[in-house]
Amino acid sequence: xxxxxxxxxxxxxxxxxxxxxxxxxxxxxxxxxxxxxxxxxxxxxxxxxxxxxxxxxxxxxxxxxxxxxxxxxxxxxxxxxxxxxxxxxxxxxxxxxxxxxxxxxxxxxxxxxxxxxxxxxxxxxxxxxxxxxxxxxxxxxxxxxxxxxxxxxxxxxxxxxxxxxxxxxxxxxxxxxxxxxxxxxxxxxxxxxxxxxxxxxxxxxxxxxxxxxxxxxxxxxxxxxxxxxxxxxxxxxxxxxxxxxxxxxxxxxxxxxxxxxxxxxx
Amino acid sequence: xxxxxxxxxxxxxxxxxxxxxxxxxxxxxxxxxxxxxxxxxxxxxxxxxxxxxxxxxxxxxxxxxxxxxxxxxxxxxxxxxxxxxxxxxxxxxxxxxxxxxxxxxxxxxxxxxxxxxxxxxxxxxxxxxxxxxxxxxxxxxxxxxxxxxxxxxx
Numbered sequence: 001x002x003x004x005x006x007x008x009x010x011x012x013x014x015x016x017x018x019x020x021x022x023x024x025x026x027x028x029x030x031x032x033x034x035x036x037x038x039x040x041x042x043x044x045x046x047x048x049x050x051x052x053x054x055x056x057x058x059x060x061x062x063x064x065x066x067x068x069x070x071x072x073x074x075x076x077x078x079x080x081x082x083x084x085x086x087x088x089x090x091x092x093x094x095x096x097x098x099x100x101x102x103x104x105x106x107x108x109x110x111x112x113x114x115x116x117x118x119x120x121x122x123x124x125x126x127x128x129x130x131x132x133x134x135x136x137x138x139x140x141x142x143x144x145x146x147x148x149x150x151x152x153x154x155x156x157x158x159x160x161x162x163x164x165x166x167x168x169x170x171x172x173x174x175x176x177x178x179x180x181x182x183x184x185x186x187x188x189x190x191x192x193x194x195x196x197x198x199x200x201x202x203x204x205x206x207x208x209x210x211x212x213x214x215x216x217x218x219x220x221x222x223x224x225x226x227x228x229x230x231x232x233x234x235x236x237x238x239x240x241x242x243x244x245x246x247x248x249x250x251x252x253x254x255x256x257x258x259x260x261x262x263x264x265x266x
Numbered sequence: 267x268x269x270x271x272x273x274x275x276x277x278x279x280x281x282x283x284x285x286x287x288x289x290x291x292x293x294x295x296x297x298x299x300x301x302x303x304x305x306x307x308x309x310x311x312x313x314x315x316x317x318x319x320x321x322x323x324x325x326x327x328x329x330x331x332x333x334x335x336x337x338x339x340x341x342x343x344x345x346x347x348x349x350x351x352x353x354x355x356x357x358x359x360x361x362x363x364x365x366x367x368x369x370x371x372x373x374x375x376x377x378x379x380x381x382x383x384x385x386x387x388x389x390x391x392x393x394x395x396x397x398x399x400x401x402x403x404x405x406x407x408x409x410x411x412x413x414x415x416x417x418x419x420x
Contacts, residue, residue: 001267001282001283001284001285001330002267003267003328003330003331003333005331005333023285025328025331027326028326028327028328028331029308029326032287032308032325032326032327032328033306033307033308033326035285035286035287035328036287036306036307036325037306040285041284041285042285045285045328045330045331047328047330047331049331069320087308087396088308088311088395088396088397089321089374089392089393089395089396090308090311090314090321090322090323090326090374090396091308091323091326091396093320093321093322094320094322094326094327174395175392175395175396176309176395176396
């Protein structure tokens, strides 16, 4: 096995040219699990540990190599909250935003936030870069639009992130758990509300009907909150698997969305 | 390829030919058996070490990617044959039963006290949330850490 540990993107692309099939290794929290199980045997590894462009976190841009330990300190409530729920301190120290995007699991904790704020994903290759909307990038369960020779540079948030944001997830314990259902809700001063749901569909999903309904409510009544919760559950597309059931996920995502909305309204 | 690690202040070299984890190199090549090998998925924390100052699961670090970085294992927590105060406190408060998870808790707990000498109960639990113990029920482990806070406050 050969490993290179470039200091910058130019070094990554030089290495990729020599070995296009190389494993791009960042936090390792997904890829090393596969390596340990014997399911992944890369002959060539490009470590992204020292690539400085990937570590940039500058207001509206979050580099793919920014760890959840850093994002815990975000002043955007939902981003700080979701980062604090990722794995454990050991996982947050190394796990990166780019890892959630690259793995593209519907349960990735950062993805509902990126969807709720309509973030864009920037991909770079030796020949340039392209920026695409989150829902163009995330194409299916563990599938994304990344092409060979490309890597994820980071995510662009909109110029203005809504003033109130909240994240909630549920699993079998409070830490070190993969979401059974997760949700991110944002609400701006005009009442415009977005809702993104994780782990209840093939990719992260927006609950557009619920958004439209609650955005028209300046001060939602209990009945409006009930209807919002019902619509969120209705718009989920969960499955039954080893982690939970379709019925439970559908119910839980509505409850979580309502609680997150209530935090935005408080 | 040769991997050079600075383990507990000592420069050590290992030859690796596969993408094996830092955990495997620590145990199988460098014979530092304090760091335990259990889940190899980052779930249990028994392989916790400090890598370049960060608490990490050594099973999730590719050894070759740790080249030239400082590593602190549980063997580096005690100094000159003296137990770290947390190690003694774990003994005193029944924080050790089978002992398998203990090295991970020692590394994670010592790291917490280093960064935050007076953690709240919630902060202790959060700091140890990546370490699993199947024997003690965690009560003794939490009391061991709390006992050190009380000592420091006097």
